[in-house]
Amino acid sequence: MSQNKHAQKSIDPASQTMLARAEQEGVETAWDRLHKQEPQCGFGMLGLCCRNCNMGPCRIDPFGDGPERGVCGANADTIVARNLLRAIAAGAAAHSDHGRDIVEALLHAAEGKAPDYEIKDKEKLAALAQELKVPREGRSEKEIALDVARKALDEFGTSKGHLELLERAPSQRKERWGELGITPRGIDREIVEIMHRTHIGVDTDYVNLILQGLRAAISDGWGGSMWATELSDVLFGTPEPHRGESNLGVLKEDEVNIIVHGHEPTLSEMIVLAAKDPQLIELARAKGAQGINLCGMCCTGNELLMRHDVPIAGNFLQQELAIITGAVEAMIVDVQCIMPALTDVAGCYHTKIISTSPKAKFSGAQHVAFDEEKALEAALEIVRIAVENFTYRNKDKVFIPSDKMEFVAGFSTEAIISALGGSLDPLLDAIKEGNIKGIAAIVGCNNPKIKHDYGHVALAEELIARDILVVETGCAAIASAKAGLLLPEAAAKAGPGLKAVCEALQIPPVLHMGSCVDISRILVVAAAVAKALDVDISALPLAGAAPEWMSEKAVSIGTYVIGSGIFTVLGTVPPVLGSSNVAALLTKGADDVIGATFAVEEDPLKAAALMEEHINAKRSGLGLP
Amino acid sequence: MKEILINLEHCLGCKSCELACAVEHSASKNIFAALFEEQLPISRVHVEAGREFNFPLQCRHCADAQCIKACISGALWREEETGLVKHIPEKCVGCWMCVMACPFGSIVQDRKEQVALKCDRCPEREIPACVEACPTKAISLQEVPSYAREKRQAYLANFQEV
Numbered sequence: 001m002s003q004n005k006h007a008q009k010s011i012d013p014a015s016q017t018m019l020a021r022a023e024q025e026g027v028e029t030a031w032d033r034l035h036k037q038e039p040q041c042g043f044g045m046l047g048l049c050c051r052n053c054n055m056g057p058c059r060i061d062p063f064g065d066g067p068e069r070g071v072c073g074a075n076a077d078t079i080v081a082r083n084l085l086r087a088i089a090a091g092a093a094a095h096s097d098h099g100r101d102i103v104e105a106l107l108h109a110a111e112g113k114a115p116d117y118e119i120k121d122k123e124k125l126a127a128l129a130q131e132l133k134v135p136r137e138g139r140s141e142k143e144i145a146l147d148v149a150r151k152a153l154d155e156f157g158t159s160k161g162h163l164e165l166l167e168r169a170p171s172q173r174k175e176r177w178g179e180l181g182i183t184p185r186g187i188d189r190e191i192v193e194i195m196h197r198t199h200i201g202v203d204t205d206y207v208n209l210i211l212q213g214l215r216a217a218i219s220d221g222w223g224g225s226m227w228a229t230e231l232s233d234v235l236f237g238t239p240e241p242h243r244g245e246s247n248l249g250v251l252k253e254d255e256v257n258i259i260v261h262g263h264e265p266t267l268s269e270m271i272v273l274a275a276k277d278p279q280l281i282e283l284a285r286a287k288g289a290q291g292i293n294l295c296g297m298c299c300t301g302n303e304l305l306m307r308h309d310v311p312i313a314g315n316f317l318q319q320e321l322a323i324i325t326g327a328v329e330a331m332i333v334d335v336q337c338i339m340p341a342l343t344d345v346a347g348c349y350h351t352k353i354i355s356t357s358p359k360a361k362f363s364g365a366q367h368v369a370f371d372e373e374k375a376l377e378a379a380l381e382i383v384r385i386a387v388e389n390f391t392y393r394n395k396d397k398v399f400i401p402s403d404k405m406e407f408v409a410g411f412s413t414e415a416i417i418s419a420l421g422g423s424l425d426p427l428l429d430a431i432k433e434g435n436i437k438g439i440a441a442i443v444g445c446n447n448p449k450i451k452h453d454y455g456h457v458a459l460a461e462e463l464i465a466r467d468i469l470v471v472e473t474g475c476a477a478i479a480s481a482k483a484g485l486l487l488p489e490a491a492a493k494a495g496p497g498l499k500a501v502c503e504a505l506q507i508p509p510v511l512h513m514g515s516c517v518d519i520s521r522i523l524v525v526a527a528a529v530a531k532a533l534d535v536d537i538s539a540l541p542l543a544g545a546a547p548e549w550m551s552e553k554a555v556s557i558g559t560y561v562i563g564s565g566i567f568t569v570l571g572t573v574p575p576v577l578g579s580s581n582v583a584a585l586l587t588k589g590a591d592d593v594i595g596a597t598f599a600v601e602e603d604p605l606k607a608a609a610l611m612e613e614h615i616n617a618k619r620s621g622l623g624l625p
Numbered sequence: 626m627k628e629i630l631i632n633l634e635h636c637l638g639c640k641s642c643e644l645a646c647a648v649e650h651s652a653s654k655n656i657f658a659a660l661f662e663e664q665l666p667i668s669r670v671h672v673e674a675g676r677e678f679n680f681p682l683q684c685r686h687c688a689d690a691q692c693i694k695a696c697i698s699g700a701l702w703r704e705e706e707t708g709l710v711k712h713i714p715e716k717c718v719g720c721w722m723c724v725m726a727c728p729f730g731s732i733v734q735d736r737k738e739q740v741a742l743k744c745d746r747c748p749e750r751e752i753p754a755c756v757e758a759c760p761t762k763a764i765s766l767q768e769v770p771s772y773a774r775e776k777r778q779a780y781l782a783n784f785q786e787v
Contacts (some may be wrong), residue, residue, distance in 0.1 A: 039758045042648065043640070043644065045656060063644075063647050607758075
C-alpha cells in the first residue's frame, strides 16, 4: 500500500524508496506541501489575478458573474498577458544573469583577476573571436579573451540595436523577427521593457504585450543562455561524450558525500578541483571516510557531468530526498531551483547546506562567499567544511537506495558534429531518407503535479519508438539518464530507422546536451540544419516539449522555442486560460505570426502523437517521404 | 448534524470558495475544462465585503426555512435524513419568491434555465468544495456545539493574556 502510494508520485525506484523513508522519518517533501496547497487558487491557475498596483489586487471572474475588469479597467486579456510577460521576464533574467556571471568570469580570468580560471577550449575561443570579428593576429590569448568577454558583456546593454548571436539564425527567421519588430535590442533592455510595459497604465493590448514577451524570450535563448553556454565551453571545455552514473545510488556509504546543486559552473568547477586535493582526501581518511565523493544535482550537476567524471545524484524533485539518505555531508548551492525547504530537511540530519552566491542566501544555511578572485580558496574551504562534517554523520540514519544507472552524456553541438564524422550531412541524409523522421527536444523541470520523471521518460520512449531522435537538457535529461535512455544500448527501444542510425554511429537515441541554458545548443543545431536546407527553422521536422515544467525560466524557454519556430508541447497548463484570446493566440494564432504554437497535453503518449503529427506535416512541407 | 460555519476573522476575501463551488457544479468538475463548457458554471457561495470583514455566504439550510414556505411549486423541500434544504430544478417555475424570502440572498439565478440555484452541500463530496478550497480554513464543516466551544476557548484566551 505504502509503496504503491509512492509509485503514484514517481516512476523512479530510488525516489519511491526515499519517499517511503521520508514518511517513516516524518520529513515533509514537496509532494506533501503540494497536497497541503490543494485545491490551488483558481484565479492564479488561470492567470486572472493582478497585483501590479495598489488599487488592487484585482481578479476577474472566469465564469462571468463577477467583475470583468480590474480597478484600472484591465480586462482578462490584459491581465493574463501581463502576468505571462512578467514570468517571461523573470525567466529570461535568471538565464541571462547566469550568462552574465559566466561572461564576467571570462573577463576577470582574462584580466588576470581570477587566476584559478584558465581558457580550456582555445579553439572555441578562436572561433568566437572570428564570429565577433575580434582581431587575433599577433595578439595573446588573454587579449583575445578580453575582447570576446567585453563584446559579450556589451550585449546586455548594447546600444547597437541588435544582438550578435542572432546572426546564427537563418535569414528567413531573422527577417520574420525584423518584420514583427521583435529583434532583441539588448538582453537587459527587453527584460526592463517588460517591467515597464506591464506597469499600471502602460501596454494593454495583449497582442502587443505578447510580441514583447517573444522579444525578451529570444534575447534569452539567442542571448543570455547562449552566452552562458558558449563561454562556459571556453572556460571549462566543450563537452565530449563520456560515461557516467546517475541517481541516488551514486552516494557512497563510506565516503564524504558532497552534492553541488543549482545552476552555474563557476564555483562547482573549483569544487571538482578541491575535492581532489590530497590534503583534504587525507583529512577525510583521518575522519574515517574512504574518500571524497562529489556528486551533482539539477543543472550545476549537468554542467559538471557534461565535462567531468562527476556522477549526478538526481533532478529537481530529488534534492530533499538526497538529504534524507542521511549520507550527505554538504549540499553546496548557488542559484535557481534550490528549494527553500532544504534547510528544514537538513535540520533533521547532519547535512550542511552551504550557500555561496550573494544573490541567494537561505535562512538556516551556512554562507561561504564565493569570489572569483579567490575561487579555489573558497572551494577548498567549502570542501573542508564538508569533510569535517563527516564526524557528525549518524550511521544509524544512513539509508542510501541502491538504484543507479550508467549514461553517456556530453553531446555538445561540436560533439554531435564530430560523432557524425565532421559534418551534419549524415544527420540530414537520415532525416531526408526518413530513417530519422525528425528531432524532438525534451527539456524542463520536475513538477509534483506530474508523476516524477514519467512525463519525461514516457515521452522520450514513445518518440524514439517512432524514429524521432530526442535531444534533452536539464532535469529531463537527468530523468532519461536514470531510466537508461542515455545509453547506446537504449537504441533497442528505438524504431528500426533510428536504431540503425544509433548503432552505426554508436550513439544513444536520446542525447544529453547539457543544462537548461544549453538549450541554446539545440537552437544552434536547428539553425545549422535550417541553413543547410535553406529554409526557416519553422519548416523543419522539429518539435519541443516541457512535460514537467514548473519554473519561470521554462516559460521563457518555451516562448523562445516557439519564437524560433519550433512547435512546443507543455505538460502542465500555463496560467493563461483565463483569457480565451491569449490562449487562442498562443495555441493557434501564433502559427501565422511566428510559425509555431504551443499545445498543452499532460498525457505523454498523446503528446508524442501530437509531436509526430507535427513532424510529419513538416516533412510533407519539405517534400520528404 | 454538521453545518458550514465561518470564522470571520480568517476570511481574506480571496474568493477561492466561489471558484471551487462553480467548478464543483460544472459538468467536468475541472477548472480548465469548465471554461470551455457550453454553459459556464455558477457559484452558490458569495464572498461579500462588509465594513470590517468579509463573509462567504451560502444557503444556511435553515431549520425554519423561509424559502420552503415561499415556494409555490414544491421545488424547495427539506430532506429529512440530512436536514438539508434541497431544490428540484424541474419543479421550479422561476417565480423568485424564494430569492425574496431568503434573508441572506443565498439563492441565485441559473443562466439559461430560468430557475433558482442554491447550495446543495456538494452531495457527491464528503467535504463541500468551498470548505476544502478555503486556504485559511475560514469555512469549516462541523457540529454547531464544537464550533461554539472553539469560540468559547478563543474568548477565554483574551483573559489568559492579562
